[in-house]
Amino acid sequence: MIRIGDQFYDKAHFDRRSAELGNLTGISPGLRYAVCFADTAEWLALFFAIRDAGASVLPIHPGTPYAAARKLAVQAGCERLLYNSFTGEILPDSAPRTPEGELLQMSSGTTGAPKLIARTWQNIEIEIASYVRTFTLPETMTPIVACPTTHSYGLICGILVGLHRGVTPHIVDTANPKHILKVMRESERPLLYSSPAILHMLAQLLPTGQRMHAAMTSGTLLPDPWFVRIREKCDHLFQQYGCSEAGCIAINPDLTAASDMGYILPHAEAETGEDLASAAEIVITKDTGQPIHTRDLGYRRADGMLVFVSRMDDMINVAGLNVYPKDVEDAVTAMPGITDAVAFRKSDRFAGERVALLFSAECPVSPGALREWLSRQLAPHQLPSEMIQVAEIPRQPNGKISRCDVAERHAAGAFLPVQTGVAS
Template structure:
């Protein structure tokens, strides 16, 4: 069974509806189609997903808020032969050389380190991930998963829904982004486990009254800024964290998060190689023992107890006159400043130092850049200090809560953020 907002759909409903949809769109018993699906209604999307998966075909889930031209571009980029855009009448696309006889879950990578690319994982790999996840991560067995993140993303679809169904649980899908409604849903469930984005979790933590806690929270997708982590940890009775990438799925899970950088213990179906201490941190490289190694482009290390610790994105690191600056160190320092609500540090070319740190931040009220600079000078080393500081309305984050520093740097270079906040000095 699956609950979507306030309505419960049982297994019989999905079986019947999936069979109807399979017949209506002509899914065969061993279908080799490559289908892109963008539906506004979650129940319709899931019913079609189950039908496509049962037929052994391939599916590209597209976020329901995606405009048609963008959805079509994604479908073509993923080599799909048909696009279902809020209709069971498919748009037939140009044939692609990406077609294969093996059914896969298709995903477009987030594009945080370059242009988004299509990642295909076959259903056997997905099943192995689910088996490993369920067998290893036992803490939520008596909890009800509440999925308040896109079900078109592997975090919500695999870890939130398919894992719950494997455990025999009834996942609760919440489609609205209204945090007050989400709090209401959480209060109605005896032991909820909330799967959501860091930004939503932080908002809920700030809205939750003093003395009240959310039973359990799961965070994923991006490293939490230390001030956000402290707020969420304080308002969560149990706090979990998982780490992964599009190519491999979930890599590690932390069953008791005490530090934002502690990603978790590597799932047993995978092998992860990296540094052994903070001093010799290296790229996290993942393998399932069969295919080619997956280079995550994440810098980290493995503690003696097996905990995988995240340090930084390799592509985000800023080299100032030969000295490495990790953006999170700068962001954490700035976000500890009163009134500052969010921040992103990124590289900017400099003719003397090669690269320098630039900073965008948001705050509850106008804050002079000089005040931020003075604050940073008391909390950061000289090479870490931002040379350019701009206050903006909101730091640009993707739907999954991630920040693409590459995108921010490009938009900054194009002058997009140069308009000053009313009342703020520039």
């Protein structure tokens, strides 16, 4: 059973509709299909039909324009693009048939050009079984999926894990935060799967005295001020960690520090540093035996907790001194009135690299006031050499920020300061 908005769809519905769509679209084992559908129920019926046929599917966010969706489908070697159409479009140069079906994803591109990730259905089933067997606290909770079901976080962890547990996932529209709160109030022991940005917004909107039963965060590290606000509004706050190539590999069942990613699930292994001083890249090994390099810098404490330090590609080298963007962002968002921030690198002919900053706020903030605040929180080499107040920090549909994209757009002059807020 899956609930989408106010409508319930049982297994019989999806079995019947998936069979109809399988016949209508002529789904064949081993072929790759790209699917971009605005109707969530129809998208999921197509997903089940493609998976059960032993074919491969590339889910595309429903807000993606046709030209961009077609480009993604071609890049992934898909045989057909189903763009709000059951007949679809035959694409040129499709990939050869694969012996078993796969979930196809284009990596987020947060550190460079997106690349194709392919995971077999068997690999995903192993992840789900490990997830459910290890993370038992939500067994009687209602999954509220307030994130894209075309992303592995919403699709695998929100929907497929819920179905495996025998509970009914409830998919809600993320456009109206107050509606999400209403759904949670009306649900029995709700567990919200959503992005850090939405969790932070909900924590701010909750009336005094009201709390969320449980929430899961994933995808990007919570700024410390956001973490504090969300934590104090949740009875249970969870965090999960992974990457496109490996899926979810760690879960924190009781989040007390934003950087504590969680304990490694039994289907995976991770090698990294032993403490902050020896922090190293987190390298994941799964059943395939092939190491997956995450480009995340971290370490494992003696109690087994995996701790995240920074993206290796995000680190900024200022005259030989390392600056972790999160340290800067935490200091910025701790200032009253600041709502969001992203620190990124910019070239500097003297220091090699410098810190640049985009931030949003409830009202215009003068660069002098922000610089004075930061000078009490950060070392001189950590201080941004340029600060631009914008109306909104650019985030991807899954809530992540691509620092590479922000840096490129900044270099092209894409960010104009709001009114009197400004550059240094």
